[in-house]
Amino acid sequence: MEQELTTISAHRASYERRFRRVVDYLHENLERDLDLNHLAEIACMSPYHWHRIYQSFCGESLAATVKRLRLQRAANLLVKTSDSIEQIAQVCGYSNLQSFTRIFSGVYGMPPARYRKHGSHTQFSVAQAIRSETMFPxxxxxxxxxxxxxxxxxxxxxxxxxxxxxxxxxxxxxxxxxxxxxxxxxxxxxxxxxxxxxxxxxxxxxxxxxxxxxxxxxxxxxxxxxxxxxxxxxxxxxxxxxxxxxxxxxxxxxxxxxxxxxxxxxxxxxxxxxxxxxxxxxxxxxxxxxxx
Structure with missing residues (x-):
């Protein structure tokens, strides 16, 4: 019984290592073409099984994770840098500017250029904050x-x-x-x-x-x-x-x-x-x- 539990524990640890390896790769390579079959290779599993295992681990598909991470990075770069929209699209893995604009707009409710000028971050200017002691509850x-x-x-x-x-x-x-x-x-x-x-x-x-x-x-x-x-x-x-x-x-x-x-x-x-x-x-x- 003890040997069986040890085997199960080792098997679980193997799956966890594969999962962590893919998560690290995703976060560190968002500018690349993240082909789902290649990610399965990183996990050392068949694409058919790995995609299902990943979704059960993470609660979302690999494609949904990639989209979420890329758009989060894009929003952060729009707020904190003066990089062009095209540069930001490239860094976030979108080679087509129109595609990037369409996908970003669908999630954030406005195109990237407008988000940079009028996104929610703009309502929290220092000048406004100084005038208001009740800006946030x-x-x-x-x-x-x-x-x-x-x-x-x-x-x-x-x-x-x-x-x-x-x-x-x-x-x-x-x-x-x-x-x-x-x-x-x-x-x-x-x-x-x-x-x-x-x-x-x-x-x-x-x-x-x-x-x-x-x-x-x-x-x-x-x-x-x-x-x-x-x-x-x-x-x-x-x-x-x-x-x-x-x-x-x-x-x-x-x-x-x-x-x-x-x-x-x-x-x-x-x-x-x-x-x-x-x-x-x-x-x-x-x-x-x-x-x-």
């Missing part, structure tokens, strides 16, 4: 301690999606999801003070204490400390969330009468980017407060 609430398992990420915070894609697939395969599970991102560094390549974050799933104690690599164990937190409710694309942080720390906190505790900020993702339009994504940002 914020509540102060007591948060219970939470046990987490996660996968670490180092680099640009927008790149944490790679760790989340691995987390979702592996946690699903290990049956860690429950009715109260929450997807949580913890961000340890200030991007204004730490080089982008050195930024530390971890993609997490809330679990029971027993599940955490029994978790195995590549999962890491982490805990959220209980206590008072200011919670900002944000709605919109993840690529625009930096404006909410500017307002949270630069406008709300100084006027609130509270002091921030020396605890990393974390985000709770309230809906799923796999089946939610970018403008409808909801995120709760948690800022720990010092006790009185």
């Amino acid at each position: 914020v509540q102060v609430q007591e948060v219970a301690p939470m046990a987490l398992v996660g996968i670490s990420h180092r680099g640009n915070y927008m790149g944490i999606g790679q760790a989340f894609d691995q987390l979702v697939g592996l946690a699903g395969a290990r049956q860690l999801f429950g009715p109260d599970s929450q997807m949580i991102g913890i961000y340890f560094d200030d991007p204004a003070l730490v080089a982008e390549t050195e930024l530390r974050s971890i993609a997490c799933l809330s679990v029971s204490a027993e599940q955490q104690a029994n978790s195995q690599a590549p999962f890491e164990k982490h805990d959220i400390k209980g206590g008072a937190y200011a919670v900002l409710q944000y709605q919109g694309p993840y690529s625009d969330m930096h404006a909410a942080y500017q307002w949270f720390f630069g406008v709300w906190l100084p006027a609130s009468g509270y002091e921030a505790a020396d605890v990393p900020v974390f985000e709770v993702y309230l809906n799923n980017p796999r089946d939610t339009a970018p403008g409808e994504l909801k995120t709760a940002i948690y800022l720990a407060l010092q006790s009185a």
